[in-house]
Amino acid sequence: MNLELLQRIDRIHPYPAKFTIDLALKYILEYTKEKDVIYDPFMGAGTTLLASSMTNRCAFGTDINYIGVLIAKFKLLKLSSNEILNLTKFINEFEKNYNNKIKEMELFFYPSINHWFCDEAIMVLSLIKNMINTLADEKEKIFCKLVTSSIINVISNQDSDTRYAAIKKPNLTIENIANIFIKKFKTTLKLFIEFNKENRLDLLNQAMLLNSANCKNILEKNSVDLILTSPPYINTYDYYLYHKHRMYWLDYDVKYSMENEIGSRREYSSLKKDSSKFNSDLFKIFSNCNNILKNNAHIIIIIGDGRVCGKTYDAKENIIQALHPLNWTLVDYSYSFLDQTSRSFQQSYRTKGKKEHILIFQKRA
Numbered sequence: 590m591n592l593e594l595l596q597r598i599d600r601i602h603p604y605p606a607k608f609t610i611d612l613a614l615k616y617i618l619e620y621t622k623e624k625d626v627i628y629d630p631f632m633g634a635g636t637t638l639l640a641s642s643m644t645n646r647c648a649f650g651t652d653i654n655y656i657g658v659l660i661a662k663f664k665l666l667k668l669s670s671n672e673i674l675n676l677t678k679f680i681n682e683f684e685k686n687y688n689n690k691i692k693e694m695e696l697f698f699y700p701s702i703n704h705w706f707c708d709e710a711i712m713v714l715s716l717i718k719n720m721i722n723t724l725a726d727e728k729e730k731i732f733c734k735l736v737t738s739s740i741i742n743v744i745s746n747q748d749s750d751t752r753y754a755a756i757k758k759p760n761l762t763i764e765n766i767a768n769i770f771i772k773k774f775k776t777t778l779k780l781f782i783e784f785n786k787e788n789r790l791d792l793l794n795q796a797m798l799l800n801s802a803n804c805k806n807i808l809e810k811n812s813v814d815l816i817l818t819s820p821p822y823i824n825t826y827d828y829y830l831y832h833k834h835r836m837y838w839l840d841y842d843v844k845y846s847m848e849n850e851i852g853s854r855r856e857y858s859s860l861k862k863d864s865s866k867f868n869s870d871l872f873k874i875f876s877n878c879n880n881i882l883k884n885n886a887h888i889i890i891i892i893g894d895g896r897v898c899g900k901t902y903d904a905k906e907n908i909i910q911a912l913h914p915l916n917w918t919l920v921d922y923s924y925s926f927l928d929q930t931s932r933s934f935q936q937s938y939r940t941k942g943k944k945e946h947i948l949i950f951q952k953r954a
């Protein structure tokens with residue numbers, strides 16, 4: 590396994606608070622053997638599934654965020670030489686003709702688009718969107734959507750991936766926006782051609798868009814050997830919001846992601862809900878997970894503290910209490926401080942003393 594290549598594939602698209610591929614590999618190798626079944630109910634950008642596919646473990650992942658599912662699927666793609674050829678033709682055609690085609694393009698529209706994108710960005714993205722819609726092959730579509738999604742926030746007025754405020758970005762001409770897309774497409778394709786040679790299990794259809802409170806519908810009772818997951822950190826992010834424009838451009842249902850997301854800032858900062866709601870949401874999901882777990886299976890939960898209504902939410906204590914009725918035994922525990930370790934967190938969230946916990950439970954017979 591080429592670890593450096595794997596890390597580059599794993600970081601291909603920004604995703605808030607994802608864990609590293611090294612961490613996923615470490616726990617998968619320690620707690621499972623080949624052919625075991627692993628499940629991640631908060632799949633995000635698919636790190637657990639990527640590590641599973643590389644180590645010959647079967648894995649399933651579910652998430653309610655369309656962009657998370659898109660990124661996960663990208664990492665699980667296996668492309669035929671014909672599909673690689675078609676993708677090469679796609680980008681060559683774009684590079685050769687974008688200047689002419691853009692003039693006859695019908696522009697995509699949604700309310701507030703002009704606040705978030707300059708005219709040049711709307712023109713280039715409308716052309717890309719149109720070209721993707723002509724593709725018949727699902728895997729080619731996933732590849733092209735992934736590349737498009739990865740440049741959308743860069744060419745929009747959105748300040749950063751985890752700051753939803755509009756700022757004016759300089760130098761956005763049609764030519765340099767098109768070049769940002771061409772460059773990203775070509776480097777991603779080059780990287781992917783290398784990755785495509787790696788030996789790995791095909792898990793593409795096992796990365797699914799689903800509220801994990803319904804995981805019983807897709808997984809059999811007593812079938813899972815390990816859960817490796819990281820739920821949202823309460824009141825820290827709005828995954829649906831940071832990816833909102835990506836979802837609009839790719840025709841995904843923002844409302845579904847928003848309404849099914851647990852732990853968001855929308856719920857705990859805007860709607861001012863109490864943290865007990867988060868604990869009951871977690872319980873609902875993990876009690877469904879309990880059904881599909883084998884006896885003696887392990888459950889590894891990585892979760893950070895938060896702040897709700899001016900008080901610290903101690904994630905370790907809350908998880909232990911919320912999941913107490915499941916009778917899981919805590920068999921290992923470690924933590925680190927968020928302000929020292931977490932590069933993905935904005936300064937304002939890195940409150941001194943906030944911890945990121947790794948809780949390892951075991952389901953007893």
Ligand SMILES: C[S@@+](CC[C@H](N)C(=O)[O-])C[C@H]1O[C@@H](n2cnc3c(N)ncnc32)[C@H](O)[C@@H]1O
Binds near residue numbers: 654802828850
């Ligand atoms: C900390 S992130 C997981 C990151 C992931 N470990 C990775 O490496 O990319 C938490 C995820 O939980 C997802 N989520 C929130 N509510 C959910 C629900 N009801 N069902 C499934 N996923 C949910 C969010 O969309 C987000 O992707």
